[in-house]
Amino acid sequence: MHEVVIVGAVRTPVGAMGGGLSGLQARELATLAIRALLDSASVDPGLVEYTCMGWVMQDPRSPNLAKVAAEFAGVPFTSPGTTFHENCASGGAAIHSLARRIMLGEVSLGVAGGVESLSNVPRYLFSGRIKNQMYGDMVLVDGLFGALTDTNVGERGELMGLLTERLVERYGVSREEQDEIAWRSHHAALSAWDEGAFAGYVVPVEVPQRKGPPKRVERDEGPRPVTREELAAARPYFKPDGGTITALNASSVNDGAAVVLLASAERAAALELEVLATLRAFHNVGVAREYMGEGAFKVIPGLIARAGLELGDVDLFELNEAFAAVLAAAFHDLPGLPRDRTNLWGSGISIGHPVGCTAARQVVDMTHQLRRRQRRIGLTSRCVGGGIGSGEILVAG
Numbered sequence: 429m430h431e432v433v434i435v436g437a438v439r440t441p442v443g444a445m446g447g448g449l450s451g452l453q454a455r456e457l458a459t460l461a462i463r464a465l466l467d468s469a470s471v472d473p474g475l476v477e478y479t480c481m482g483w484v485m486q487d488p489r490s491p492n493l494a495k496v497a498a499e500f501a502g503v504p505f506t507s508p509g510t511t512f513h514e515n516c517a518s519g520g521a522a523i524h525s526l527a528r529r530i531m532l533g534e535v536s537l538g539v540a541g542g543v544e545s546l547s548n549v550p551r552y553l554f555s556g557r558i559k560n561q562m563y564g565d566m567v568l569v570d571g572l573f574g575a576l577t578d579t580n581v582g583e584r585g586e587l588m589g590l591l592t593e594r595l596v597e598r599y600g601v602s603r604e605e606q607d608e609i610a611w612r613s614h615h616a617a618l619s620a621w622d623e624g625a626f627a628g629y630v631v632p633v634e635v636p637q638r639k640g641p642p643k644r645v646e647r648d649e650g651p652r653p654v655t656r657e658e659l660a661a662a663r664p665y666f667k668p669d670g671g672t673i674t675a676l677n678a679s680s681v682n683d684g685a686a687v688v689l690l691a692s693a694e695r696a697a698a699l700e701l702e703v704l705a706t707l708r709a710f711h712n713v714g715v716a717r718e719y720m721g722e723g724a725f726k727v728i729p730g731l732i733a734r735a736g737l738e739l740g741d742v743d744l745f746e747l748n749e750a751f752a753a754v755l756a757a758a759f760h761d762l763p764g765l766p767r768d769r770t771n772l773w774g775s776g777i778s779i780g781h782p783v784g785c786t787a788a789r790q791v792v793d794m795t796h797q798l799r800r801r802q803r804r805i806g807l808t809s810r811c812v813g814g815g816i817g818s819g820e821i822l823v824a825g
Contacts, residue, residue, distance in 0.1 A: 430536075432527045433825065435701040436469035436689030437795040438629045439788075441648050442780040443547070443683040448645035450547035450683060451635045454483055454784075455490040458497035458543040461685035464631040465539065466501065469689050469701060473502035477535040479509035480526040481687075482518025482542035484784040485549045485575055486511065494522070498539060516750065516781070516810050517712070517818035518542050519686065519788030524710045524820075526690050536695035541687030542789070544782035546572060548683075572681070575783065578813055581718055588720070588813055589666035589673050592751045595721040596672050599757040603672040606752035607659035610677040610777050613749055617651035617774025625773060629796055650680050650780040677752040682780035686788040688795070703825035705795045708805075709735035713817045723817025724748060724809050725758035725765070731807065735821045739764045742821070743803035746790050748810035749776035773797055786810060791820055798824040 440461055443449030449457065458481055466473050481494035490496060495509030514521040519542020526540040549572040555561050579585035595601070620626060626648075634642035654676065664671030665678070696703055711731040715722040724747045732739060739762070747755050747770065755775075759765055773779075773793060776786065790808040798806045809819030 429531045430533055430692040430694065432530050432707040433691055433693050433696050433703045434688050434705045434707060434795055434822070435691050435696050435703060436465045436471065437704055437792040438465045438468050438631050439686035439792045440633050440684050441630055441645050442650060442782055442789070443645060444649040444780070445681040446547050447649045447683070448635060448643060449545070449633060452545065453489060453548055454543045454545040455493050455497050457545060457683065457685040458493055459500040460633055461541065461543070461631070461687045462498055462501035462539055465687045465689055468629070471689060471701070474504055475537055476503045476507050476539055478507060478526060478529060478538040479503060480512065480522035480538065480540040481509070482512045482514065482520070482522040482784045482788065484513055484515060484518050484544060485546065485571060486513060487550050493543065514816065514818070515813040516748070516783050517787050517812045517816060518784040519786060520710070520810070520818045520820065523688060523690070523788060523791060527707055527710065530690055530692050537691045539687055540690055540788070541685065542785040542787060543685040544784040545683045546681045546782060549575065578717055578720070587666055589678060589751065591718060592673055592721050592753050593667045593671055595719055595757050596753050598719065599760045601672070601753050601756040601760065605756040606672060606677040607656065609749065609752035609755050610659055611654060611656055613771060613774045613778040614651050614654045616772055617648065617778035618653060620773040621647060621651065625797070625800055629792070648779050650682065651774060651778040673751055673753060677777065679750050679776035679781035682782040684780065684782040684785045684789065686785050686792045688788065688791060705798060705822040705825050708821040708823045710820045715815045715817060717815035720813055720815050721751065721754040721757060721811045723811035723815065724754050725761050727809050727817030727819045728762060728807070731809070731819045731821060737805070737821070742805050742807045743769065744772065744794065744797060744801065744806040745770040746775055746794055746808050747771065748781065748786055748790060750781060750811055752777060754811055787818060791822070794822055798822065
């Protein structure tokens with residue numbers, strides 16, 4: 429098996445719903461990120477042998493986005509590409525797949541990552557192509573709302589936030605714990621931006637405007653100086669009567685792209701590329717879809733075992749904050765999970781959760797966080813709608 433190394437890692441800022449990046453489609457965001465990645469590593473696009481991209485809200489405007497986005501970034505049309513859908517782990521699925529290809533010697537250098545433009549999710553008309561629908565009204569279905577719902581739970585489906593209220597009850601998570609996690613997330617992300625932690629690898633995006641010069645988006649649009657008083661005053665959103673999850677202690681709805689350049693250790697050496705990190709292990713587990721939030725921490729024991737490590741060996745953690753309740757439940761389930769080494773640059777609540785991009789965004793940020801904090805081992809994980817846990821372990825180069 430060939431060792432898999434990361435020789436480039438960049439992302440766009442994460443845009444708010446209807447915010448600065450909303451004028452770009454997912455394919456355009458992916459192309460910008462891939463082009464910036466290859467420029468950052470000084471790698472000729474002609475050397476890219478394969479591209480894997482995660483994208484959840486796929487639509488006919490960009491069939492097989494991975495292949496097309498890479499071509500628009502200068503990668504030859506002779507280089508194949510595959511687009512992945514694994515809900516919140518889609519970017520991770522893309523990284524895992526390319527890593528397997530490299531481990532097996534199928535390719536030696538490629539691009540992997542994830543993208544999402546939730547601002548541009550279509551509304552769907554599912555009626556009209558079969559008999560007996562010749563007359564009458566037809567209903568447009570909101571694709572975005574559908575993405576936030578598990579239609580296979582209960583008779584009518586349940587919103588992900590309502591599923592997470594089940595997690596709150598199972599693990600005895602308090603509202604106060606969740607609000608504190610949300611407060612820390614925002615202020616950690618703000619501090620990281622103010623201290624220049626994201627400088628250099630979060631690439632500015634210029635978005636064309638109908639009139640005037642392009643708008644330049646340089647920072648994540650989600651982090652803000654929320655107060656504990658604001659958090660405490662927010663009303664439960666998903667379960668108004670007795671619920672604990674609010675709009676402020678849950679992740680937001682976002683746009684963004686993140687990509688890594690993966691290579692075999694031999695290929696990286698031959699091209700004299702700087703190794704930023706080694707992909708030491710990756711892993712997926714299944715959990716009950718009614719408790720999908722468990723995936724973010726149920727994946728951890730198997731993941732660290734695959735890497736031949738103990739929990740205490742890991743220097744930095746990022747468990748995606750799809751909801752603060754997920755991270756709070758993780759602390760309950762894994763007493764050895766260190767609060768002072770987890771989500772130090774924020775996560776889904778503050779940075780945002782552009783679902784197809786999130787896992788790749790975590791890997792990109794962890795790659796640079798290890799180096800900038802001069803730490804060695806980092807773990808990234810996330811829960812996944814439908815009942816999956818997904819994660820990676822990186823070792824700094």
